[in-house]
Amino acid sequence: MIDLYTWPTPNGIKVHIMLEECGLAYRAHGIDIAAGDQFEPEFLEVNPNNKIPAIVDDDGPGGRSYTIFESGAILFYLAEKTGKFFPIDPPHRHQTMQWLMFQMGGVGPMLGQANFFRKYCPEHVPYAIDRYTREVHRLYRVMNDHLAGHAYLAGVYTIADMAVWPWVTPYFQGVELEEFAHLARWYHEVEERPAVQRGFAVLSDRQTPGAEIEMDDAARERLYGRSQTHRG
Ligand SMILES: N[C@@H](CCC(=O)N[C@@H](CS)C(=O)NCC(=O)O)C(=O)O
Secondary structure (H helix, E strand, C coil): CEEEEECCCHHHHHHHHHHHHHCCCEEEEECCCCCCHHHCHHHHHHCCCCCCCEEEECCCHHHCCEEEECHHHHHHHHHHHHCCCCCCCHHHHHHHHHHHHHHHHHHHHHHHHHHHHHHHCCCCCHHHHHHHHHHHHHHHHHHHHHHCCCCCCCCCCCHHHHHHHHHHCCCCCCCCHHHCHHHHHHHHHHHCCHHHHHHHCCCCCCCCCCCCCCCCHHHHHHHHCHHHHHCC
8 A cells, every 4th residue: 555645736646647557556645735734744754855745655665664755756666666657668768767857857847937926926027927938838849849759758658748747737837738739639648548537636625636726825935935944
């Protein structure tokens, strides 16, 4: 059994999808990041980086309990554990890693900043909105051009698709998906997968997946406030 500590945001959803795709048994524990659950001592023991997602696998390496955080590392761990969605043959394997890194180092941080400055920042900062919205367009174009000649990011369906897909879901990052025909084709194809739909629905009774998080001043301070840098 895997204990999954998560919230229905893109970084959480990618792991929900992988667990569903692999048919692994898991228990989802909601960590409400707007309410500050990520700073509770019990959660910090699981992830000292105070972010979702994280998992505790009671059947980890050597049959022992194993804790791991960082969504890309979790996908990689689950792929190695099950032998699924991370091809063995060198071109596909390296392409999978390339697009997974592209998501973790580019798509996640840049789209995250675009969403922050467009929706959550208490000040209107045009320079930041322009910068990150342009970056979103650039990243969408890179993926769109690639998907013009490939069914999936690494050629076949892998953890790289699972990592990128939930980031393309929120539409408040200043792009129209349908303007990127190949990316849209891929997006809708992945969306049709039953495991993706089940993964997307995890904890949807507590927060609409991929949607804007309701943010009052207290929640904004918990998530982005200066007090976080002084946490003991
Ligand atoms: N690089 C991390 C990023 C995780 C992340 O940013 N999680 C967000 C939700 S999508 C979070 O938990 N934020 C709470 C906080 O920063 O206090 C990963 O991919 O796991």
